[in-house]
Amino acid sequence: MSSSIITVENLSKKFIINHEAPERYTALRDVISKKMRFAFSNNKSKNQFKDFKEDFWALRNISFNIEQGDRLGIIGRNGAGKSTLLKVLSRITDPTEGCIRIRGRVASLLEVGTGFHPELSGRENIYLNGAILGMTRAEIRSKFDEIVAFAEVEKFLDTPVKRYSSGMYVRLAFAVAAHLEPEVLIVDEVLAVGDAQFQKKCLGKMEEISSKGGRTVIFVSHNMGVVNALCNKGIFLKQGGLVFSGTADEAVSRYLRDNNKEDEYFNKEKGKDVYLVKAILVNEENLKQVEFSYTQKIRIKCSIESIDKKYFDIGVAVLDNYKNKVFTSIHHINESNTRNSFIDVICEIPQKFLAPGDYSLDIALFNERVYSYEYISDILPFRIIDNGSPMAAYQGVRYGNVFCNCSWYYEDNP
Amino acid sequence: MGEIFNDELVIEAGHSEKNYWRDIWRYRELFYILSWRDLKVRYKQTIIGGAWSIIRPLLTTIIFTIVFNKVAKLQAASASPYALMVFAGMLPWQFFSNSLSEASNSLIGNSNLISKVYFPRMIVPASSVITSMVDFAISFLILIAMFIWYRYLPSINIIFLPLFILVAFIAAFGIGLYITALNVKYRDFRYIIPFIVQFGLYITPVGFSSSIIPGKWRLIYYLNPMVGVIDGFRWSILGDPIYFKGFIISVTVALAFLWIGISYFRKTEKSFADNI
Numbered sequence: 282m283s284s285s286i287i288t289v290e291n292l293s294k295k296f297i298i299n300h301e302a303p304e305r306y307t308a309l310r311d312v313i314s315k316k317m318r319f320a321f322s323n324n325k326s327k328n329q330f331k332d333f334k335e336d337f338w339a340l341r342n343i344s345f346n347i348e349q350g351d352r353l354g355i356i357g358r359n360g361a362g363k364s365t366l367l368k369v370l371s372r373i374t375d376p377t378e379g380c381i382r383i384r385g386r387v388a389s390l391l392e393v394g395t396g397f398h399p400e401l402s403g404r405e406n407i408y409l410n411g412a413i414l415g416m417t418r419a420e421i422r423s424k425f426d427e428i429v430a431f432a433e434v435e436k437f438l439d440t441p442v443k444r445y446s447s448g449m450y451v452r453l454a455f456a457v458a459a460h461l462e463p464e465v466l467i468v469d470e471v472l473a474v475g476d477a478q479f480q481k482k483c484l485g486k487m488e489e490i491s492s493k494g495g496r497t498v499i500f501v502s503h504n505m506g507v508v509n510a511l512c513n514k515g516i517f518l519k520q521g522g523l524v525f526s527g528t529a530d531e532a533v534s535r536y537l538r539d540n541n542k543e544d545e546y547f548n549k550e551k552g553k554d555v556y557l558v559k560a561i562l563v564n565e566e567n568l569k570q571v572e573f574s575y576t577q578k579i580r581i582k583c584s585i586e587s588i589d590k591k592y593f594d595i596g597v598a599v600l601d602n603y604k605n606k607v608f609t610s611i612h613h614i615n616e617s618n619t620r621n622s623f624i625d626v627i628c629e630i631p632q633k634f635l636a637p638g639d640y641s642l643d644i645a646l647f648n649e650r651v652y653s654y655e656y657i658s659d660i661l662p663f664r665i666i667d668n669g670s671p672m673a674a675y676q677g678v679r680y681g682n683v684f685c686n687c688s689w690y691y692e693d694n695p
Numbered sequence: 696m697g698e699i700f701n702d703e704l705v706i707e708a709g710h711s712e713k714n715y716w717r718d719i720w721r722y723r724e725l726f727y728i729l730s731w732r733d734l735k736v737r738y739k740q741t742i743i744g745g746a747w748s749i750i751r752p753l754l755t756t757i758i759f760t761i762v763f764n765k766v767a768k769l770q771a772a773s774a775s776p777y778a779l780m781v782f783a784g785m786l787p788w789q790f791f792s793n794s795l796s797e798a799s800n801s802l803i804g805n806s807n808l809i810s811k812v813y814f815p816r817m818i819v820p821a822s823s824v825i826t827s828m829v830d831f832a833i834s835f836l837i838l839i840a841m842f843i844w845y846r847y848l849p850s851i852n853i854i855f856l857p858l859f860i861l862v863a864f865i866a867a868f869g870i871g872l873y874i875t876a877l878n879v880k881y882r883d884f885r886y887i888i889p890f891i892v893q894f895g896l897y898i899t900p901v902g903f904s905s906s907i908i909p910g911k912w913r914l915i916y917y918l919n920p921m922v923g924v925i926d927g928f929r930w931s932i933l934g935d936p937i938y939f940k941g942f943i944i945s946v947t948v949a950l951a952f953l954w955i956g957i958s959y960f961r962k963t964e965k966s967f968a969d970n971i
Contacts, residue, residue: 296969309883368968372706372813375965381706387813395811398732400739405732412728413812 285382286465286497287347287370292379294340294365339365341521343379347514349464352491352498354512354529356505356536361518363501364469367391370499371467385464385497388414392469394454399443403434403453406442410457424460431486432456452479459486466490467499484511505533505603509679534602534639534664544571546644546660552586555593555646555654558623559584562663571661574668575637579630581661583644586623591616593654597628598643599635600659607640607682636682637667715961719815729805729822733797734829748833752789756782759902769903775933776845783932784901784925786834787863791921792892794827794864798871799888802879806971816964817957820875824868831860838932850934859927866920866949872956876963880970900925905938917941920949 340362347353355363368374370381371389396413397406407428411421421428429435432453434445442450458466468487488511491498502508508515508529515532517525525535546560563580564570573579581597598609610628618624641662647653667673672680719726738744756778763769764777771780798820802809805819842849878884899921900908908916917923917938923945930937 309881312881369706373810374968376706376708378708380708383704383706387704389812391811392807396805396808398736400736401732405735409728409732412725413808413814415722415725415814418724 284348285346286349286351286384288382289346289370290344290380290382292340292343292366292369292381293338293377294362294369294374295377296337296339298335298337338521340369340376343518343523345516345523345526347465347497347499349497350491350495351514352487352500352512352529354508354515354532355499355501355518356503356508356515356532357518357524360520362521363518364391365521366518367467367469367499367501383465386415387465387467388458388461388463389467390414390455390458390469391467393451393458397442397450397454400441402441403438403445406453407457410454411461414458414461415463416461420462428453428456428460431459431482448479455479455483459483459490462494463496465497465499469501470503487511505536509533544569544661546657552655553588555585555587555590557583557644557646557655557657558586560642560644560657560661562661570663572664572666574666575635575670576632576668578632579635579663581628581630581642581644583626583628584623585614585626585646587614587619588622590648590654591619593646593648595626595628596643596645596647598645599630600641600643601682602639604641604659606643607635633670633684635665636672636680636684637665637670638682639664640682715815719817722814722818725814726818726822726825729818730825730829733823733826737826745833748830749837752782752785752834753837755789756785759785763902769907771904771935773933773935775847775935779841779845779847780904780929780933780935781902782838782841783929784899786831786838787859787924787928788896788899788901788921789834790827790831790863791867791924792895793830794824794867795871795874796888796892797823797827798867799874799878799884801871802875802967803882803885803971809971810968816967817872817960820871820960821868824864824871827867828864849932850930852931852934854931856928856931859924859931862920862927862946862949863924865953866924866945869949869951869953869956872960873952876956876960876967879963879967895919895921904929904935905941906936913938913941914944917944918948920945920952923949 343362343366355366357363365374367389368391369376370383371387371391373389373391394406394410396410398409401409407425408418408421412418429438432449432455434449434453437445437449442453445453458468466487484507487498487500490496498511500508500512512529515525515527515529516523517532517536525532544562546557548556548558560581560583561569562571562573563582564573565578565580567580583595583597585595587593592613592615594611594613596609596611599607601607612626612628614624614626618626639662641659643656643658644660645653645657646655670684672684738747741747743750759781760778763781769777771777773780801819801823802816808814808819809816841847874884874888899919905913905916905922905926917940923942926935926937926942926945929935
């Protein structure tokens, strides 16, 4: 047998969306009246009755394996099925098809402080929450001091948690969960709360859980930086389907590139004043390309139509993986260029400048800092591949986005 | 934890778990803790706190004694004081009605747990029945005080009382399970329950003796499982006569509800998180 701790095979989960009843729950009256209508109607309206319901596959044919000690990040856009997958894995809801095999105890942390009761004191809530998460009383007792110290709430142990600040509340809740000792810990985006220092502490704790304890962590987040830092494996979900399963790095970059699948920007509608008609990335041979090696020049070819503007500025900004601007370059287009209403302008990024990684572009057309005609963000994703850069040995380490030929010298002999 | 590690858990569609009851056993501590939480929280921010568990049945007993005995001139089936007879019926009825109302709202009241954590769902309604059991124990102390007050000696049959408590438990738990599962999907039951409880107080022989029911209706009357339970309580505490045939009917109905409750609950519990 393999060493997989979790095996997921062809997992699917279907929800039935009821178009007729927008309420959160069904009332008996509606069911009865519908059944009556159904009973007294002919074939034609039978179909109508069926139309009220629509199947929605939140997960479709998902298969993957998780090895012991893996830290798996699940990424995908809202509605991609991440939370549903976690819920199925943690047995909260039943799959519609497929099967999951789990070896070991699973604890899930889908929400901070599940089951905390506001009227109970911190001490009581530790026991309550621990039991809900599957700890025995003996286990909680033996870890009690550790939990309290981690949460930094010693002074308020006997205060009802409804009097806690939200930070204290979250710290206490995470502390209980962090001291669980399951073979598999499932965590849903709970780190989005708490101050930066505490977030760091949580991340550290999660890393410790998996590296020292050899335990498996499954983690859902929208924060790609955190996924990259914390996880070694990643899966990328899209509309309920599995797009990619592999290393966390690769999953993250797939996710980021997927945000804009087009390798070409094209504006079908005629704009006002001045607008970007088309933009593509090409290499020095003027051929379309999206993956560049580090020694290649990158050309951004922009086609602009200027309807009645004689001069304007164009700006191009390069965004990194995390949508932070690496740099911006601005060029002035003057009357001599706009004699034709169609302008093709090329912006060339020098070679050996951008570090290997994934990037995208913001392109803006504006009037000398006064008026922006158009601002198109996060288009034309591209990638720089390391084909022997000075930092090639440090691949996988996030050493920055640009190369800079710095001079190094000693004070004695400048 | 090694032994647990060797277990392989298989989650499959529509596959009911083999280890269902063992799982409940494994989560027994959650069961205590949920009951403890409910008790602890119940009388927070009240002035007289736990005294409410005593005052409610006591006041109802006094009112029933006045209305049925003094005003309607009904008589007890045996020589025991009327108030004692009322209280002997009030005791299981209060337990039944409390557990029914608590259990039927328990899943909805704990919806945040249901949608975020896994545990055998049956623990939630079960622990609310247990919570009502604590109230029952407190009320029982009043019964003892009443015996002393009336200088009345309980019947020797009292050794069989646990049996009738068990029947009351089965009736409350079975019906409670069924209704709480229905309540997840059809919130109508939230409104039906208070009605059943209020209505039930008058059709169940709490303020009067079941012996006043005319002979031809008696068997049908015992379809209400609490009629048998209350008769049993009066038999074991006061030595009142028991209508055995009727009692068997009540027990059968209680067991039937338990079976319906458990099977419906297990059938629907996997979709609770989706519906709640």
